[in-house]
C-alpha cells in the first residue's frame with residue numbers, strides 16, 4: 013500500500029532502493045551505531061521533521077536485522093473496565109459516571125483465549141482497570157487456568173500498580189509478561205496527569221520489581237499528553253535506557269470527552285512516528301507495538317508504525333458486546349482490522365506494507381543477550 017500522505021517521507025516498501033538515494037546524516041548515523049545521543053541532539057531531532065525520512069529508513073533497516081519482516085500478534089482481552097484510579101486522561105477513570113462498567117467472568121476470559129488460540133494467537137494479554145473485585149486470588153485463578161490449558165502460550169498481565177508480593181503470586185501462577193506504561197518519567201509532569209495518590213516513584217518501583225521477579229516487562233508513555241515538553245520526552249528515553257524493558261508501548265494521547273482533559277489537543281502522528289524510529293535505533297531488539305491509539309488517529313497509522321520500526325500488533329479479542337465499553341479515549345477502534353477476528357485482513361495489510369504476521373510467541377530478542 014502506498015501511503016499517499018507520507019509518500020514524500022519514503023513510506024513505501026521499496027526501501028532498499030531508497031536507502032541508496034538518501035545518504036544518512038551524521039546525527040542518524042550516530043544514533044544508529046551508538047544507540048545514543050546527547051540531550052541536546054535528542055532535542056534537536058525531536059523538534060524537527062528534517063530527519064523523518066531517513067530515520068524511518070534506518071529504523072526499518074535495524075528492525076529487519078533483528079526481526080526480519082516478522083510482526084508478532086498479541087490477543088488483547090480487556091477483562092474489566094472498573095477502576096479505582098482517577099487518571100485525568102483516561103476514559104475509564106472512576107469519576108467518569110458515563111462509563112458503562114463491565115467485568116468478564118473467568119469462563120468468558122477462557123472463551124476469548126479459546127477463540128484466540130484457534131485464530132493463531134500464542135500470547136494473551138489480560139488488561140483491565142485496577143478493579144478491586146479481581147483480587148490476587150482471582151487473578152491467579154484465571155492465570156493458572158490459562159497456563160494449564162495453553163502451556164505453549166505466553167500470558168501477559170496489565171492490571172496496574174500492585175505490591176511486590178502480588179506480582180510474585182501472578183508470576184508463580186504462570187504469567188510471563190507484564191505491561192505497565194510509566195506514562196511520564198518526570199515526577200512533576202506525572203503529578204499533572206494523575207491525582208496525588210499516584211506517584212511516579214511508585215510506578216517506577218513497580219516496573220523494577222516486575223523485572224526483578226523475572227517478568228518480561230513493557231513500559232511506555234503517551235505522546236503529546238497535556239503539558240508534555242521535549243525535555244519530558246528526553247527524560248522518558250533516559251528512564252527507558254535505565255529500565256531496559258523488553259517492550260515499549262507508545263501512542264498518541266487522544267482526548268476523551270468525559271475526562272478533565274477533554275479540551276486538550278490530541279498527540280501528533282508525525283511525533284509518534286519519529287519516536288518509534290528513535291526507539292528502534294536506541295533499543296534495536298525491543299518489542300515495539302503499533303498501538304491501537306496509533307491506528308485510531310490515522311486509518312493507516314498501524315502500517316505507518318510498522319514501517320517505522322514497530323514489530324507488534326495487539327488485536328482485540330474481547331467479546332464484541334463489551335468492546336465499546338473499554339473506551340480509554342474517544343473513537344477507539346475495535347471492530348475493524350484491529351479486531352482479532354480479522355487476522356486475515358490484518359495479514360494482508362501488514363503484507364502490503366512489506367511485513368508478515370507470524371504466530372509464534374514472539375519473545376523479546378532482548379532476552380537472548
Ligand code: SAH
Nearest residue numbers: 101102140141142172193264265266340341
Ligand atoms: N490499568 C492498567 C491499564 C491502563 S489502560 C494500567 O494501569 O496499566 C492502558 C494504557 O492506555 C495506559 O497505560 C495509557 O498509557 C493509555 N491511555 C489511557 N488513556 C489514554 C488516552 N486518553 N489517550 C491515549 N492513551 C491512553
